[in-house]
Amino acid sequence: MKLKKFRGSLNTTAIYIYALFVISPVILTVLNAFKTDVDSLSMPPKLIFKPTLVTLNGTVHSGYFAGLTNSLIIVLTSTLLAIVLATPAAFGLAFFKYKRSRQTIFWILSTAFMPSVGVVIPIYLVLNQIGLLDSRISMILLYTAMSLPLSVLILRSFYMDIPREIIEAATVDGSSTRQLFFKIVGPLSIPGITTAAVLAIIFAWNEFLFALMLTSSNAQTLPVFIVSSVTSMSTNLSSFSAAALLAALPIVILGWVSQKALVEGLTMGAIK
Amino acid sequence: MGLDRVKSQATHGRSAMRPRGLLFPALGFLVSITQVPFLVTLYLSVHHWNLLKPQDGRGFVGLQNFADLTTVQPNVFLSVKNTLALTVSTVLCSTLMGFLVAIWLNHNFRGRAFVRTIVITPMLIMPVIVGEIWGRLFLDPGSGVIPWLTNRAFGHRLLPMSQFPMATVIFISVWEWTPFAYLILTSGLNALDKSTIEAAKVDGARPRQILRFITIPHLANYFNITLLLGTVLILPTFGVIYATTAGGPGYATTNLSLAVYQQLFLKYSVGGASALALVNVVLVIAAMTGLVKLLGNLLVRNEVMT
Numbered sequence: 001m002k003l004k005k006f007r008g009s010l011n012t013t014a015i016y017i018y019a020l021f022v023i024s025p026v027i028l029t030v031l032n033a034f035k036t037d038v039d040s041l042s043m044p045p046k047l048i049f050k051p052t053l054v055t056l057n058g059t060v061h062s063g064y065f066a067g068l069t070n071s072l073i074i075v076l077t078s079t080l081l082a083i084v085l086a087t088p089a090a091f092g093l094a095f096f097k098y099k100r101s102r103q104t105i106f107w108i109l110s111t112a113f114m115p116s117v118g119v120v121i122p123i124y125l126v127l128n129q130i131g132l133l134d135s136r137i138s139m140i141l142l143y144t145a146m147s148l149p150l151s152v153l154i155l156r157s158f159y160m161d162i163p164r165e166i167i168e169a170a171t172v173d174g175s176s177t178r179q180l181f182f183k184i185v186g187p188l189s190i191p192g193i194t195t196a197a198v199l200a201i202i203f204a205w206n207e208f209l210f211a212l213m214l215t216s217s218n219a220q221t222l223p224v225f226i227v228s229s230v231t232s233m234s235t236n237l238s239s240f241s242a243a244a245l246l247a248a249l250p251i252v253i254l255g256w257v258s259q260k261a262l263v264e265g266l267t268m269g270a271i272k
Numbered sequence: 273m274g275l276d277r278v279k280s281q282a283t284h285g286r287s288a289m290r291p292r293g294l295l296f297p298a299l300g301f302l303v304s305i306t307q308v309p310f311l312v313t314l315y316l317s318v319h320h321w322n323l324l325k326p327q328d329g330r331g332f333v334g335l336q337n338f339a340d341l342t343t344v345q346p347n348v349f350l351s352v353k354n355t356l357a358l359t360v361s362t363v364l365c366s367t368l369m370g371f372l373v374a375i376w377l378n379h380n381f382r383g384r385a386f387v388r389t390i391v392i393t394p395m396l397i398m399p400v401i402v403g404e405i406w407g408r409l410f411l412d413p414g415s416g417v418i419p420w421l422t423n424r425a426f427g428h429r430l431l432p433m434s435q436f437p438m439a440t441v442i443f444i445s446v447w448e449w450t451p452f453a454y455l456i457l458t459s460g461l462n463a464l465d466k467s468t469i470e471a472a473k474v475d476g477a478r479p480r481q482i483l484r485f486i487t488i489p490h491l492a493n494y495f496n497i498t499l500l501l502g503t504v505l506i507l508p509t510f511g512v513i514y515a516t517t518a519g520g521p522g523y524a525t526t527n528l529s530l531a532v533y534q535q536l537f538l539k540y541s542v543g544g545a546s547a548l549a550l551v552n553v554v555l556v557i558a559a560m561t562g563l564v565k566l567l568g569n570l571l572v573r574n575e576v577m578t
Contacts, residue, residue: 008381011381012381012382012383015376015377015381015387016383016387018373018376018391019387019390019391022390022391022393022394022447023390023391023393025405025406025409025410025447026393026394026397026405028405028409028417029405029409032409041415043417043420044417044420044421045409045417085297085298085301086298088293088294088295088297088298089294089295089297089298089299091294092291092292092294092295093295096291096294098291098292098295102568102572104295104299105568105571105572106564106568108302109564109567109568109571110557110560110564111302111306111307113504113505113556113560113563113564114306114310114553114556115507115508115529115552115553115556116508117508117528117529117532117533117548117549117552117553118309118310118313118549118550118552118553118556119305119306119309119310119313120309120532120549121309121312121313121316121532121536121542121545121546121549122308122309122312122313122316123309124536125542126309141305142305144301144305145301145302145305145306148298148301148302149302152298153571156571157571177291202396205398206397206398206399208398208399208400208510208511208514209508209510209511209529209533212514212533213533213536213537222398223398223400223401223511226398226400226401226404227400227404227514227515230404230408237408237409237415240404240408241409244401244404244405247398247401248396248397248398248401251396251397251398252393252396252397254396255392255393255395255396256389256392256393256396259388259389259392259455262392262455263455263456263459266452266455266456266501267456267497267501267567268567268571269571270497270567270570270571
């Protein structure tokens with residue numbers, strides 16, 4: 001019995017060590033963000049040092065807010081648009097029979113995984129032609145299209161879980177489709193909308209290829225800000241770490257608090 | 273039956289939304305932003321168009337762009353090979369790792385929720401930052417921990433990005449994607465009926481037998497989803513490579529996404545980039561067929577059940 005307990009705590013210790021190993025790059029980044037440039041360059045990395053906010057402060061004043069503003073506006077607006085477009089479509093696919101429901105679901109599923117390089121070239125050329133390269137509005141539309149398929153499928157599988165009796169009762173009472181949608185299904189779709197929104201926000205926030213190819217200064221999002229500021233401060237580890245920390249933190253926290261939504265969302269509700 | 277009633281109500285009710293009207297905005301938007309550009313990519317791939325040489329015009333060249341892909345640097349075979357090497361190794365390694373960790377953490381211990389939160393963190397960080405963190409803090413010849421540490425320990429500076437570039441990119445991708453496999457497989461373990469395992473234990477089954485005959489068969493669908501979804505998500509990898517090796521040294525880690533980027537932004541060849549993009553799409557579609565079938569059937573089956 002004693003031996004078993006000992007092995008158990010040994011195992012738990014091993015788990016802690018593994019977790020520490022996995023997270024060590026992140027820990028090092030966080031530590032660097034609170035160091036001065038000189039401290040961050042010493043080898044081996046200093047684990048004990050006098051923490052300072054100078055570097056973080058410098059990053060905040062070096063264009064981070066412009067990137068943050070762009071990211072927030074583009075990501076949140078596109079997520080909202082995707083949800084607004086996806087909700088009626090998901091409602092339709094869940095509650096009505098169409099001639100090609102099945103084919104439509106399969107088609108939406110396949111657009112969800114279209115690689116961005118398959119569409120980015122004409123988009124680049126057209127935006128260049130009409131002067132909308134490096135604009136928030138084109139990024140918003142693109143990210144909406146990117147989030148839409150996943151949102152439709154996630155919401156649809158949430159709607160499939162709403163007991164049919166509720167819908168039937170409402171129809172018998174004479175509710176129109178519009179009333180059904182806004183009064184009954186709408187309030188029930190909050191968890192589905194949350195899951196879809198979490199996924200859309202994470203994917204859009206972390207998106208890099210479109211952002212790199214289609215934005216430069218006006219609509220630059222955070223990933224592009226990181227890359228461009230990295231090249232301008234070639235050896236400066238602490239500034240990079242501060243920028244990386246500030247850019248990644250919001251989404252990491254969002255992911256931490258919505259772990260369940262991650263699984264349901266990634267598999268579009270096929271797994272709950 | 274209930275559905276029919278809903279439907280007739282919907283089509284005949286006065287203020288009713290037409291069901292087709294429900295689908296139209298989303299589908300129309302998707303078609304115009306994803307399908308139309310894709311068709312234009314098809315069109316561009318059989319035309320000559322170099323942004324730096326407008327005097328050459330934009331003539332139809334048939335399959336010339338595709339033929340050229342075999343001779344330009346990096347040639348298409350190398351980028352396809354790199355894409356496949358990166359995708360297959362990353363998917364297999366991260367699925368195996370994710371499975372082992374999921375099994376390992378599948379019991380009660382102090383701080384379990386915290387540990388779970390910690391180990392899924394890599395997948396939440398934007399890939400280009402993942403690349404920069406590993407590249408600058410660990411692998412860089414000047415500021416990296418690994419060259420310093422190996423020099424200190426063995427008197428020899430290990431420079432992974434130039435010595436084993438592909439293995440390095442794969443390692444970083446596995447670090448990033450293991451949480452993804454872990455999450456899906458853990459939700460599979462959570463869905464496993466505990467009483468089945470209890471019954472097997474009562475019947476004298478050993479832990480290894482339980483794993484072999486109950487747990488793994490139960491996880492079959494979860495494994496399929498992890499492998500297929502992982503493949504289509506990892507095939508277009510861009511940020512990690514861009515931030516670490518930038519496709520080098522030479523073209524050792526240039527995958528298709530990166531090659532398309534180089535064709536367009538270094539050589540300004542619209543035709544060449546489009547042809548290359550199509551090769552990438554074909555690969556993704558090949559991988560996607562299995563996924564769409566599996567997930568689509570799971571999604572549609574849910575419908576039949578309700």
